[in-house]
Amino acid sequence: xxxxxxxxxxxxxxxxxxxxxxxxxxxxxxxxxxxxxxxxxxxxxxxxxxxxxxxxxxxxxxxxxxxxxxxxxxxxxxxxxxxxxxxxxxxxxxxxxxxxxxxxxxxxxxxxxxxx
Amino acid sequence: xxxxxxxxxxxxxxxxxxxxxxxxxxxxxxxxxxxxxxxxxxxxxxxxxxxxxxxxxxxxxxxxxxxxxxxxxxxxxxxxxxxxxxxxxxxxxxxxxxxxxxxxxxxxxxx
Numbered sequence: 438x439x440x441x442x443x444x445x446x447x448x449x450x451x452x453x454x455x456x457x458x459x460x461x462x463x464x465x466x467x468x469x470x471x472x473x474x475x476x477x478x479x480x481x482x483x484x485x486x487x488x489x490x491x492x493x494x495x496x497x498x499x500x501x502x503x504x505x506x507x508x509x510x511x512x513x514x515x516x517x518x519x520x521x522x523x524x525x526x527x528x529x530x531x532x533x534x535x536x537x538x539x540x541x542x543x544x545x546x547x548x549x550x551x552x553x
Numbered sequence: 554x555x556x557x558x559x560x561x562x563x564x565x566x567x568x569x570x571x572x573x574x575x576x577x578x579x580x581x582x583x584x585x586x587x588x589x590x591x592x593x594x595x596x597x598x599x600x601x602x603x604x605x606x607x608x609x610x611x612x613x614x615x616x617x618x619x620x621x622x623x624x625x626x627x628x629x630x631x632x633x634x635x636x637x638x639x640x641x642x643x644x645x646x647x648x649x650x651x652x653x654x655x656x657x658x659x660x661x662x663x664x
Contacts, residue, residue: 441596468648480597480640482651492649528596534648541587542652544596 439463441545443529449551450519458514458548460529469512470530470542471504473497480528486512487534519552526550555655556580556643562659565635571628573658575641578622585646586617588626590637591657597640600626631662 442461450456462469471483484494486504503515512531516523526549530542558576565571577586587602601608601615603624608615614627628635640657644650 470651472652474594479656480591480652480654482653485649485651487648493651495651526594530596532648540644540646540648540650541599541602543599547594547596549594 441529441531441543443527443545443548445548446546447549447551449553452521452552453518456516456519456550458516458527458529458550460512460514460545461510462512462529462531463533463543464510465533465535466531466543467534468492468532468540468542469504469506470532471514472528472530472544473525474528474547475522475525483514516550519550521552524550524552555653557641557655559639559641559655559658561656562661564661564663565628565631567633567662567664568630571626571631571635571660571662573626573628573639573641573660574623575625576623577641577643580621580643583645584643586615586621586624587642587644587646587652588613588615589640589642589652589654590635591640592634592637597652597654600639602646631660633662633664636660636662 469486474480484498526547528547529545532542588600589597603615617624638657
C-alpha cells in the first residue's frame, strides 16, 4: 500500500542553524501539507501546497519557514534559523484531491526535530 | 479552534465494540466528519469520513445522526493495537482545507 515517507526520522540541530525536512508524498496525490506537534500538545497545521505554490498557511508559518517541491517526488520544509521552540514532531501529509470526497489526508511517520 | 467535542478518555475491553462519540453541533451543510487516530507519537492515521450517510470500511463504521450534530465511530472488535488517541474533525474537505485537530479521545483497550 502506498505511503508517505519522511526523512530523517530524527534531526538534532543547534539554535540558529538551518534544517531541511524531507517528505515523499504518495505518487498520484496533488495536495501536500506540513503539520507539527510539540510534545504533549495538539497537531497543528503549518502549510498546504498545490500546483507548485502555497495555498494556505497558518500564523505559525512565518518567514523562517519555506516549502518546496524540488522535483517530481520530494516535498521539503526548510526552517532558516531554528529556535528552541521549533522542537517538535513534523508531519508531512498528502491527499489525492481528484474528486469530491477524496480529500482525506495521509500522514507520514514524522521527523522529530530537536533544537539545542 | 476545533469545532468538535469529544470525551477525553475511554476504556474498552479487548474484543468488544468501541463506540467513540463526537459532538459537532455547529457543523455546516457542506462539512464532512473525518476520523483520524494517532498511535503513540506516530503520524495521524486516516480512518473514515462521511457527509450525511453512515459509512463503513475495513477499519470502522461511522454513524452520523440525522441532524448531523453528532456522530459515533465504531470499532467493531477492538484489539490492543487500537489503543490510540482518536480525533473527530469537521472539515470542508477541500484540498486546501487544513485539518484542525482537537485533543481527541484517548482510547485504552484493556485485555
